[in-house]
Amino acid sequence: MKNNISVMVIIGIMFLTGCAETYSVEDRAIIRVAGYDFVDEDRLKATVAVPQYGRGESSGTPTEKFQSAVDHSVKEAHENIQRKLSKPISIGKLELSLFNEELAKNGLKNMIDFLGRDPIIGRNILLSVVKGETQGLIEAKYSESETTSKYITGLIKQNINQSNFPETNLHKFLYAYYADGMDPFLPLIKRTDSQVEIDGIAFFDGAKMVHSLPYSEAFNFKIMKQDFNRGTKGIKYKEEHIVLENIGSRVTYHVIDGIEHPKFLLDIKIKGFINEVQNINLMLNGPVIKSMEKDFEKSLQAQCIEMIERFQELKIDPLGLGNDLKNRREHFDLKKWEDVYPTVPVDVKIDVEIIETGITS
C-alpha cells in the first residue's frame, strides 16, 4: 500500500514539470529598454529594442532591432509590437523605461499601474523622462561595445552612485507617488547627436511632470534629499572659481513646533576636499579656508532655500517634508498640510568643513 503511494507520488512529481511552459532564452525577444511617446490624449507609442543574438560563437555586442507601435495602453502597444516579431516578447529583464516629456506632462498614471502591477517587473529598474522623442533616442547607435539599454542604464547608475544625481528607481518612484506628503522625481535625459546626457531632474505632482531643474542644481537637491559621499560643487570665491569635492554629506530634518504651524530646519553637514582652484597664486592656508567654508555655506544655503521656495510655489514636495511631518507629529491631516505647504517656513542650515586641500598647497 505504502509503496504504491510513493510510486504514484514520484510519477505525479515527474509529470508536474510538464505543467508549466518552458521558455528558452533563444526563443524569446528579451527587452531591456522600452520607451513611450505621447501620440495624443489617449494613445501612446511604445518603442522597444530587441537584441539579435547571432547563431555562432561570435562574442561582442548583439545587434539590436527596433520596433514601435501605437495603441491605447501599454499592454496593447506591446501586443502590437509582437505582431511584428518572430519571437514572443519577454519583459522580465526590463531595466530601463523611458517616457518622453510630453507624455510625462500628461501624466504617467497608466505607466505607473503597468509597472507596479505586473509581477514580472523588477523593483530596481530605472525610469527616466526624455527630452524629445524616446523613439529616436532608443534607435540611435551610441557605442560599438554596448547596447543602448546598457549604455543609458550605466549612464544613469554611475551618476547616482558616483556623482551628483539623487537615488532613483521604480520602488523609490512608487513610494513617493503613493506616500502622503511626498512627490516623485525622475532623471531627465536628452540626446545630443551621438550621445545621451543627463539634462536635469524632472519633478512630478502626483503622476504629472510639472517642473524640471538643470543638472547643475542636482548637487543642491541631492544634499537636501539624502546622505552621500560623492559629487562635486563649484562656486565663485572672490574672483576665482573653486571646486569642492564632497566626501560625506549628512542631512537631518528637524520639525519645529506642532502640527498646526510646523517649521522645518534642514541641517546639512558637508565634509569636503578642495581639489581645484582657478588661481595659482592663492595660498590655501587657515584663514583662507575658513572664509571659503563661509562662502560655500552662504551660497549653498541661498541656492537651497531658493529651490525649496520654487517647490512651494509649484506645490510639489519632492523632499517629502509632509511625509516627515506625518512621521514626527501626531494627527497629520493631508488636506490641511496641502493648504499650508506653500507658506510653511523652511530653513536650511549648512555646515561646510574643508578637511583637505590636495597634495599641493
Added chain:
Amino acid sequence: MNKKRQSKIDLHVPENLLVTPFFVFFLIHAMQLGVGILSFETYIARDAGYDAWISLLIAGAAIHLLLWIVYNILQNSKGDIVSIHEETFGKYIGGFLSIIFSLYVLLLTLTVLRTFIEVIQTWVFPQLNVWFFTLALLLLIYYLVAGGFRLITGLCLISVLLALPLLWLKFFPIQAGDINNVFPIIDHTLVELLSSAKTSILGFLGFELLLVFYPFIKNPEQSKKWAHYGVFFTTIIYVISAIIAFIYFSEKQLDQVNWATISLWKIVEFPFVERFEFIGIALWLFVVIPNICLALWAASRIPKRMFNIRQTYMVGIYCLILYVATIMLDERQQIKELNDIANMIGFYVLMYIPVLFLFKKARDKVRDTN
C-alpha cells in the same frame, strides 16, 4: 494508523506514537505560520496604519491567554476535543460541535491550499494547470498524512528550519527603507488598534489544533512552555515582518500591494539570481505543506474518533472535498471571500474557546457535587 481501536472517552495513545513535549513548539509555530504571513501587512495596516505592529503584540498576548485556557481545558480531561465535547454537552450536541470543528479545520486547510495555489498562479505561472497541480499536490499530501502524526511533526520541524534563513533577506528592504515611517508611535485610537488586533489575530489561527493532538504529546504538562514559546516566536516573526514592510513601503503604497512579503523579496538581488521571489515562493511550499498536512490530519482525526472508522478513509474523503473545492474556486474574488469567511469563522472559534472552558468548568462542578 495501525492502532488498536479504543473507546471514545478513554483515550490512550500507544507510546510509540507519541512526540516529545519539545516538538510542540514546532507544531504550534508551523501551524500558525502559513500563507497569512505573505499578505497580512496590508490588511492590518488598513485599520491602525503603521501602528499596527502594536496590534500584533496585543493579538499575540490574547493568543497566549487563549493557549493557557486551552491547556486548562485539556489538563482536566485527559482526552481531546471529541471527549471534552461529549463530556460537556452530551453525545449529540457534543458530537455535532466536534463535526463543526472538524469542518472548520478542513476549511482552514482549503484556505491555505487555495491561497498558495493562487500565489503560484499570479506570481510564477499564470498558465498553471490548476486541476493537475492540485492533484499532484494532494497526492503528496495524502501520502504524508497517511504517514501519521509523527511524520507530520518531523515535517513541521523541517519547515521551520527551512523558512528561518528567509528572515536574513529582510536585510535588503531594511537597507532601502526609512525607519521614520513607524513613528509617531501610537497615533491611533484604542478602537482602531483593537480592530487591527482583531485582523491580526487571524494570523495566529491554528494553535487550537492542540485540542486534537494533545493526547499525542508525551508528558503534556511539560509541553506547556514549548507551546507558549511557539506562539511567542510566531508573534516575533509577525512583528518583524510587519515593521520591515512598514519601513519599506509608504502607507498608501502598502495599501496597493497584495502580497507585501513576496514584494519584499522582489528587491533581493544576488549576482546569480535576478528574481528572488520565485525561489522564495518555491521554498514557501515547504512551509505550506506541513501546514496543510497537520490541519488535514486533525480534521480527519475527529471523525475517526467519533465513528471509529479508519483515518485514511477520512483523509481520502477530505482530500476529494479539497480537490473539488480548489478547482471550483477559480477567481481572485472568490478566494478573497473564502479567506474572509475562514477568518470570520476562525474568529468565532477563538471566541468559543473561553465559552467551552466555562461550560466545562460548570459541568465539572456539577459532577463533583453529585
